[in-house]
Amino acid sequence: xxxxxPNFVKTNQFGLLILVIVFxxxxxxxxxxxxxxxxxxxxxxxxxxxxMIGLAMMVVILTGGLNLSLGALGVSxxxxxxxxxxxxxxxxxxxxxxxxxxxxFLGWINGFVTVRTGVHSxxxxxxxxxxxxxxxxxxxxxxxxxxxxxxxxxxxSLKLFNKYISPLLIISVLTCFVLYYIFKYTDIxxxxxAAGANPDAAExxxxxxxxxxxxxxxxxxxxxxxxxxxxxxxxxxxxPSMAGHLGFDWLLPAFLAPVLGGTLLSGGKVTVFGTMLGxxxxxxxxxxxxxxxxxxxxxxxxxxxxxxxxxxxxRAREYFTVKNSIVx
Amino acid sequence: MSxxxxxxxxxxxxxxxxxxxxxxxxxLKKKSIHAxxxxxxxxxxxxxxxxxxxxxxxxxxxxxxxxxxxxxxxxEAMNAGIxxxxxxxxxxRRFSVGENLMLTNLxxxxxxxxxxxxxxxxxxxxxDIMELDIDPxxxxxxxxxxxxxxxxxxxxxxxxxxxxxxxxxxxxxxPQDTKNLFALLKRLVAEQDVSIxxxxxxxxxxxxxxxxxxxxxDGKNACESEQITNLNRQKLVKLMIGRDEQIxxxxxxxxxxxxxxxxxxxxxxxxxxxxxxxxxxxxxILGLYGLVGAGRTELIKCVLxxxxxxxxxxxxxxxxxxxxxxxxxLEKYKIGYISEDRKKxxxxxxxxxxxxxxxxxxxxxxxxLSFLNDSIVYNKVDPYVKQLEVKTPSYQQIVxxxxxxxxxxxxxxxxxxxxxxILFIDExxxxxxxxxxxxxxxxxxxxxxxxxxxxxxxxxxPEMISLADRIITMKDFKVVGETINNxxxxxxxxxxxxxxxx
Numbered sequence: 141x142x143x144x145x146p147n148f149v150k151t152n153q154f155g156l157l158i159l160v161i162v163f164x165x166x167x168x169x170x171x172x173x174x175x176x177x178x179x180x181x182x183x184x185x186x187x188x189x190x191x192m193i194g195l196a197m198m199v200v201i202l203t204g205g206l207n208l209s210l211g212a213l214g215v216s217x218x219x220x221x222x223x224x225x226x227x228x229x230x231x232x233x234x235x236x237x238x239x240x241x242x243x244x245f246l247g248w249i250n251g252f253v254t255v256r257t258g259v260h261s262x263x264x265x266x267x268x269x270x271x272x273x274x275x276x277x278x279x280x281x282x283x284x285x286x287x288x289x290x291x292x293x294x295x296x297s298l299k300l301f302n303k304y305i306s307p308l309l310i311i312s313v314l315t316c317f318v319l320y321y322i323f324k325y326t327d328i329x330x331x332x333x334a335a336g337a338n339p340d341a342a343e344x345x346x347x348x349x350x351x352x353x354x355x356x357x358x359x360x361x362x363x364x365x366x367x368x369x370x371x372x373x374x375x376x377x378x379x380p381s382m383a384g385h386l387g388f389d390w391l392l393p394a395f396l397a398p399v400l401g402g403t404l405l406s407g408g409k410v411t412v413f414g415t416m417l418g419x420x421x422x423x424x425x426x427x428x429x430x431x432x433x434x435x436x437x438x439x440x441x442x443x444x445x446x447x448x449x450x451x452x453x454x455r456a457r458e459y460f461t462v463k464n465s466i467v468x
Numbered sequence: 469m470s471x472x473x474x475x476x477x478x479x480x481x482x483x484x485x486x487x488x489x490x491x492x493x494x495x496l497k498k499k500s501i502h503a504x505x506x507x508x509x510x511x512x513x514x515x516x517x518x519x520x521x522x523x524x525x526x527x528x529x530x531x532x533x534x535x536x537x538x539x540x541x542x543x544e545a546m547n548a549g550i551x552x553x554x555x556x557x558x559x560x561r562r563f564s565v566g567e568n569l570m571l572t573n574l575x576x577x578x579x580x581x582x583x584x585x586x587x588x589x590x591x592x593x594x595x596d597i598m599e600l601d602i603d604p605x606x607x608x609x610x611x612x613x614x615x616x617x618x619x620x621x622x623x624x625x626x627x628x629x630x631x632x633x634x635x636x637x638x639x640x641x642x643p644q645d646t647k648n649l650f651a652l653l654k655r656l657v658a659e660q661d662v663s664i665x666x667x668x669x670x671x672x673x674x675x676x677x678x679x680x681x682x683x684x685x686d687g688k689n690a691c692e693s694e695q696i697t698n699l700n701r702q703k704l705v706k707l708m709i710g711r712d713e714q715i716x717x718x719x720x721x722x723x724x725x726x727x728x729x730x731x732x733x734x735x736x737x738x739x740x741x742x743x744x745x746x747x748x749x750x751x752x753i754l755g756l757y758g759l760v761g762a763g764r765t766e767l768i769k770c771v772l773x774x775x776x777x778x779x780x781x782x783x784x785x786x787x788x789x790x791x792x793x794x795x796x797x798l799e800k801y802k803i804g805y806i807s808e809d810r811k812k813x814x815x816x817x818x819x820x821x822x823x824x825x826x827x828x829x830x831x832x833x834x835x836x837l838s839f840l841n842d843s844i845v846y847n848k849v850d851p852y853v854k855q856l857e858v859k860t861p862s863y864q865q866i867v868x869x870x871x872x873x874x875x876x877x878x879x880x881x882x883x884x885x886x887x888x889x890i891l892f893i894d895e896x897x898x899x900x901x902x903x904x905x906x907x908x909x910x911x912x913x914x915x916x917x918x919x920x921x922x923x924x925x926x927x928x929x930p931e932m933i934s935l936a937d938r939i940i941t942m943k944d945f946k947v948v949g950e951t952i953n954n955x956x957x958x959x960x961x962x963x964x965x966x967x968x969x970x
Contacts, residue, residue: 324841325839325840325841326834326837326838326839326840327830327831327833327834327838327839327840328838329838330823330827330830330840331830333819333823334816334819334823334827337816337818337819338812338815338816338817338818340812340813341807341812341813341814341815341816342816342827343774343793343794344772344794344805344807344813344814345794345798345827345828345882346794346795346797346798346799346804346827346828346831346886347795347827348793348795408816408818408819409818
């Protein structure tokens, strides 16, 4: 049935795309300056980060878990990077590698503890969030690194494509393609998804589920660290509070993007480009509401409402999968 | 006035793309046990769901006590006296038996708190009617599987149900428990005015306790309210599958003095297995028989490294091996395990056919940088999926949308594709229709003839006796007997039951 409708139209991504277009239209007409070069550039810098944060959460949601330490982890990694460049004088390229390795290591701790204790990652990452952030504040004495190499900070304020787009967005979009490739076209990607969908069946089919879960957490740490570097480049400094206290500022976009994008909270399904579209939608709404000038608290209110709506959507998706399975 | 308590006439139920029921009739006589039979996908479950108010029919009428009814929810059907006892247990495991029985109507005292004395007293009444010797304060999870099943029936009775639908009630019961259950059902019909709809794949049971039979095939009546006395097994099977059943027997000459391929020596495990010795020859089908809870599946899981082996040795080709995980078993030693629980452990229901059938071979197929695309997997698994005649619209179909038989075929196909030397096959045909069942039997025999060595766990005695070359009997996590199978049902079954009840 419905053979005439292309499959893409029936997907969640298509719905999101329509929503994105609708919001762009609304904000273009109802606000001044939404389509200005300045605003689009600003948007591209914000959305780049939101995509990365969303992906970092997505790869843990894949396991049926959560990573609450995402923000704390990203900021810790960024502060580590600031220290490397400013205090140790380590070259930028090596610093980036070190930061990504450090982020993966912190992610590995999350994964290892989760797998070994069998405690839900919600609790584990709640604890590590506090540990990472606390430790970072202790070591840095809550001082920022503001004298970063110019080449690094310049990259953050670079403007491409007739000065409309930040290179940060290109990094995020490229990351999406790489992740899509991994999940779609590699053995390891398939195993990650299988382990997330049904750990028992995956284990008995010869997949080391524990290892896959640890990989997911490491990947999450890697992406969060990358987001941390991007934010540092964008601000031009590594500041302990740049993602809010305990990294809380990252959590809302981190959940919104993948859940809006169609990633199942119960695990076993990823939608990389859905997450990308989800992040774009969130940033758009955020930005548009600021431009309409509804006030900071209303923006938070709306984003909360959207998250609830997205969770309802998630429930509906599960419900329909069940419904389909009854009819056999 | 007719003496039917429940009548469904000319029921049609459409699902998108499928006509699940097509003008089907079903009549349940008062105080009778009526078998509802049919292959998987024949429409049994749909019919039951219409009776219990889960679905509404598109066409046709439902009469209860000669009054036309239509239930819009399971609750309404329950209030009208129709109860289902599902294959899956519907008891709350951490609650006591009494609490479970009284759950919908818990008695309260003056303060509005639950009055546990009355709970115990009331529930005892129903347990007594069933002549069940269970203390209402027992926690459900402490009961045996059989007792849980009986409690479910007690719960249905406590709701004053006059119609009981039993869906595969014996699938996890021992022969003794089954006998007790049947005696109880007969008494309920005689003494409590209950009418029973009995759904089972085990035809022996149907002949034992049912009065009338209705068979569905492709959503239509293959027969309607036929007296059981007018039928025999062959006729019944023919009604169900539309052709005669083929009887399969394994016939092989295995030299049991040959060296063993796999050898378990004095294995003691964390789970409580005591001094297990068993060996498997090349190309042999070794049966592991035992009642539920005898520790058979658990033994296999210990061998696969999922639970700890405390002492003893596992030898493969006379060399000691240590299996750390199923991954180890598959990749290092070419040992595979087809789980008894295909929904939880065998398949990833939310994923498509291709990724389920290919999951065991991804590691082998991956190219440089772990590259793997669908067509590589497809080329590898397609021959097996074709060989097993899996009926699916495409490889992109989500597995949960397939019928039970096709699901089972896929969980078998993935192990065929992996090309293992040793296969542990656990209850391969539970809840599978006759056609697929005999197909799987042929396949298991064919595999062993081609040199795959198989350890077969099954609680289905006829299946065990037609397939196994040698039968090991287990009880309470110990091996209690070993018999070379001569495929004579009478002799073998009494010898095996003898081992168990020694």
